[in-house]
Amino acid sequence: MTEYNLCILPGDGIGPEVIQEAVRVLNTLAETSNEIIEFNYTYGDIGYGAYQKLGNPLPEETLEKVKTADATLFGAVTTPPNIPNYSSPILGLRKHFDLFVNLRPCVSMPHPTSKDNINITIFRENTEGLYSKVEHVDKDENGVVTRAVTERIITRKSSERIIRHAFEYAKTNNISKVTVVHKANVLRETCGLFRVVAQEVAQNYQDIEMQEMLVDNCAMQLIRAPEQFQVIVTTNLFGDILSDEASMLVGGLGMACSGNIGTDTAIFEPVHGSAPDITGQEKANPIATLLSAKLMLDHLGLTNEANKLENAIKKAMQNNMLTPDLGGNLTTAQVTDNIIRILKES
Numbered sequence: 001m002t003e004y005n006l007c008i009l010p011g012d013g014i015g016p017e018v019i020q021e022a023v024r025v026l027n028t029l030a031e032t033s034n035e036i037i038e039f040n041y042t043y044g045d046i047g048y049g050a051y052q053k054l055g056n057p058l059p060e061e062t063l064e065k066v067k068t069a070d071a072t073l074f075g076a077v078t079t080p081p082n083i084p085n086y087s088s089p090i091l092g093l094r095k096h097f098d099l100f101v102n103l104r105p106c107v108s109m110p111h112p113t114s115k116d117n118i119n120i121t122i123f124r125e126n127t128e129g130l131y132s133k134v135e136h137v138d139k140d141e142n143g144v145v146t147r148a149v150t151e152r153i154i155t156r157k158s159s160e161r162i163i164r165h166a167f168e169y170a171k172t173n174n175i176s177k178v179t180v181v182h183k184a185n186v187l188r189e190t191c192g193l194f195r196v197v198a199q200e201v202a203q204n205y206q207d208i209e210m211q212e213m214l215v216d217n218c219a220m221q222l223i224r225a226p227e228q229f230q231v232i233v234t235t236n237l238f239g240d241i242l243s244d245e246a247s248m249l250v251g252g253l254g255m256a257c258s259g260n261i262g263t264d265t266a267i268f269e270p271v272h273g274s275a276p277d278i279t280g281q282e283k284a285n286p287i288a289t290l291l292s293a294k295l296m297l298d299h300l301g302l303t304n305e306a307n308k309l310e311n312a313i314k315k316a317m318q319n320n321m322l323t324p325d326l327g328g329n330l331t332t333a334q335v336t337d338n339i340i341r342i343l344k345e346s
C-alpha cells in the first residue's frame with residue numbers, strides 16, 4: 001500500500017465548500033484505484049478566519065503541516081480590507097517554501113465558453129521580478145509622495161531554475177517548442193538577463209525549439225491564434241497577466257487551476273478567490289479545485305488517477321452537469337456527485 005499525506009487548507013468563503021468536494025473525489029479515486037493507495041489528510045487554518053481565530057492568517061502550525069505533507073491542496077482566502085500589517089498568506093507560503101514555479105495549465109474543456117484545440121502550460125516565475133516587494137518613495141517638503149519606485153529583481157539563479165523546469169516539462173511530455181516571453185528590447189538589463197539565461201538553458205535541449213516572443217505580442221497572439229502555444233515560460237508579472245488572459249480562452253475562473261511548486265514541497269489551488277457573493281449558496285463550481293487536485297495527483301506520480309479524474313470532469317461537463325456560472329442549475333455537491341458516479345463506473 002502507498003500512503004500519501006496531504007495537507008488540506010480550506011481557507012475562507014467558498015474555499016471550504018470546494019475543498020470538501022475535492023476530498024470526496026480523492027477518496028473515490030483511492031477506493032477505485034487499481035493500486036492500493038490511501039490518502040491521509042491533515043487540516044490547517046489559513047486566511048482571514050485564521051486571523052480572527054488565532055491572530056495570524058498563516059499560523060506556525062499550518063507551516064509545519066505543509067512542510068511535513070507530501071503535497072498541499074489549498075482552497076481560497078479572503079483579503080480583509082484595511083488591516084495594517086496583514087500580509088497575504090499565499091504570498092507567505094510561496095516565500096516560506098521557496099515555491100518558485102507557478103504552474104497554470106490552460107486546456108480546452110467541453111463547454112461553449114472554451115475554445116477548442118488549446119493545450120498551453122504556462123510557467124511563471126513565482127518569487128522575484130516586479131513582485132520583489134522592494135519599494136520606496138520620495139516625498140516633498142509637505143510629505144506628499146512625488147516619486148514611487150518598485151525594484152524589478154531578476155536573478156540568474158531564479159531565471160535558470162524556472163526556465164529549466166519549463167524545458168524539463170516539455171522534454172517529459174514530448175513537446176517540441178518552448179516560448180520564452182520577455183521585453184528585452186526595452187527592459188535591457190532585467191529581461192536581457194532572463195533572455196540570456198534562457199538561451200543558455202536551451203542549449204541543453206537540442207530537440208526542443210526555443211521561441212522568443214515579446215510580452216505585448218504574446219498577449220495579442222493568445223487572442224489571435226492561441227493554438228500556436230504549447231509551453232510558455234516568463235517572469236512574475238508577465239506570467240500573472242498572461243495566465244489570467246489565457247484562462248479566459250478555456251472557460252475562465254470556475255475551471256482555472258494552478259500549482260506552486262518548489263524543491264521540497266508543492267501547493268495546488270484554484271485560481272479563483274473566496275467569492276463572498278456566492279458563499280453559502282451551494283453555487284460554487286468545484287471544477288477549478290478538482291483540476292487543481294488533478295495537478296497534485298500528477299505531481300505525486302499518480303498519473304492514472306490524474307487522467308481518470310480529468311476524463312470524469314470532462315464527461316460530466318459533456319453531460320451538462322454544471323453549476324450556474326457555466327449556465328447549469330446544479331449545486332456544488334450535485335456536480336461532484338456526478339463526477340464521483342462517473343469515476344465509479346469507469
Ligand code: NAI
Nearest residue numbers: 076077078079253254271272273274275277278284285325
Ligand atoms: P473571486 O475569484 O473570489 O470572485 C470573482 C467572481 O467570480 C465572483 O463573482 C465569484 O462569485 C465568481 N467565482 C469565483 N470562483 C467561483 C467558483 N468556483 N464558482 C462560481 N463562481 C466563482 O475574486 P474577488 O471577488 O475579486 O475576490 C474575493 C475575495 O477573494 C477577496 O478577498 C480577494 O482578495 C480574495 N482572493 C483570493 C484569492 C486566493 O485565495 N487565491 C485569489 C483572488 C482573490
Ligand code: MG
Nearest residue numbers: 240241244271
Ligand atoms: Mg492573478
